[in-house]
Amino acid sequence: MDIFLQQVINALVVGTFYGLIALGYSMVYGIIRLLNFAHGDLFMLGAFAGFSVLSLFTGQVGFIGIGLALIVSVLVVGLIGLGVERIAYRPLIKKKSPKLNLLITAVGVSLAIEYAVMLSYGPSFRVYPIQLPNTGFHIGDVKITYIQLGIILFTILIMIFLQLFIHKSIYGKAMRSIAIDDTATSLMGIPVHRFIGLTFFMGSGLAAVAGVMDGIYYGQINFLMGFLFGLKAFTAAVIGGIGSVNGAMLGGLVLGIVETLGTVYVGGEWKDVFAFGILILFLVLKPTGLLGEAVNERV
């Protein structure tokens, strides 16, 4: 039983990361029906931006350093996300190009980001300039480290903020309205493209937060780290119902648990088979996911 509970804790931490990245995927899909395949790479960029900030510190990096790394990373990656939308996607959206063109552009953006980072930071693995202690507390035989607890609590905070933003603020209202009908929204005098930009900024910022937390928690980053995480986050978004913010988080947790249980009861080599097997099952049997609404367009 203790081993099972320990595995649930393991699953929660992994699921949190998947969920955070899936949020951005879902938000962008919700508003312009684009599967932004470069999203995993924005996560990677976030990790590298945090790496650069933390490298400036000498000696012990405290909470101020981590806070600063998070803020700078969110701003930098948010702006890059905004730039990607402006340069790569907006011309296509304005031309009303087929969705496939957008999708292929997204793959191109993904490769461009990956190899730009490879050229500027090098192909080798970088080690995060911060080593947090392994300390934690025990509940029975189950060990939870403080950093694991911190990651889960911080993510809950972000979720609460996001809920309030989307459902209570005027900006969130505009975003939801664009998701329902962008033409009608623009007729109401709402600057649609500015809000699409805001969505990209927020989605990229969330990915950056996940990136920095990943760097701090696991300690190792690489220019290709966003690829697998991007695919897993996409899976999480589909499980939860793509376009749904709560669904993304739920999907992340479900995926984390499915993967972990697959590892425990079948074997480590089956982990990805479980992850992507469940993706196929959902796409075939319930493409709207757990919390999603009916999807009209597919890619």
Add this chain to the structure above:
Amino acid sequence: MKAHSKIASILLVLSFLFLTACGSGNGNEIVIGVISPTTGQSAKMGQDMNNAIQMAVDEINGKGGVNNKKIRLVFADDACDPQASTTAANKLVSENVSAVIGGYCSSAVLPASGVFNSAGIPMVVTAANSEKIPENNYKNIFLLNSTASAQAQTATNYMISNLKGKKIAILNDNTAYSVDLAERTRDAIQKAGGQVVLYESVDPNASDFNSVLTKVKSKTPDATYWTGYYAAGGLLIKQFKQQGVSGSFGVADGSVDQTLIKIAGENNAEGVFATMSPLPQFIPGAKNWSKDYETKFKQAPGPYSALSYDGMRLIIHALEQAKSDDPNAITGAIAKTKGFATFAGPVEFKANGTLTKSNFIMIGVKNGQFEMVK
């Protein structure tokens, strides 16, 4: 207009033919192919190998070349991927190379060695050491690194005799090299009277191995042996210590890299043991070479730099012995190598292209550095 562009395109094609003919038909140089991963996960390893090979070639060219010809290197990227590797190998064959050196990932070397075998071009493999490569019995593929069974035996001896281990867990990363070594270690342990309590694969691209490690923990092993590469290895060590799994942690040669210690954190890596080919930093005679390398490339040699350097010297030696740059003559000369001095000691090959004598040693992490274990 149309006719013009047609003539232009024909001229263009002809000029390409002419140019390529120039490239390979030049009698004043010997073309040697280098196949290694310079993109993807193992890009750093490939670059480390390429640097060392370039260094050996620069040295011999500086002395006027071999057989009065300069050596020119042609680099091909196998990306550590079986498909990319086949393309890269075919590219080298079409460039009419006299011999090929390199090969980091066994999964990429396997298909490439087939291509070079049917083209009759000798290949000196300077890192990959899966037993599946010599199993094909290709007469022109030579492995400068001892194969997996030698490494599995060294690891087993250490875990069973030195560590007095009975219960051993083995983890691999599902690549050809890693699975092969893991299987051989499992067999060797069982033969030596030990018990393999867990045998599993993990996905090396993931960063969270806690689920597998919790499983390892529940088996209370005396030692855990990881046969994959250093990136995932570092994370495994870190999470192994975080979870407080029993016993010691060991890694195979693919994980021996300073980055492993950095990723794991110095405290966590302390006491980790490793099976490894003898590197220049463990051999007194190779200290100067390492310094020269650092001056030239502004970074320390990688784990396979020294073997790659030796491999290139072996090819040069074979070119001298054969007094020719004909691929068959080079193959014959390499096969007949007797006591060729390398950093790892004298080198000779068995009929299947593997070394006659295993070159693995035991090293361990002490104060954040890999050191020889006595």
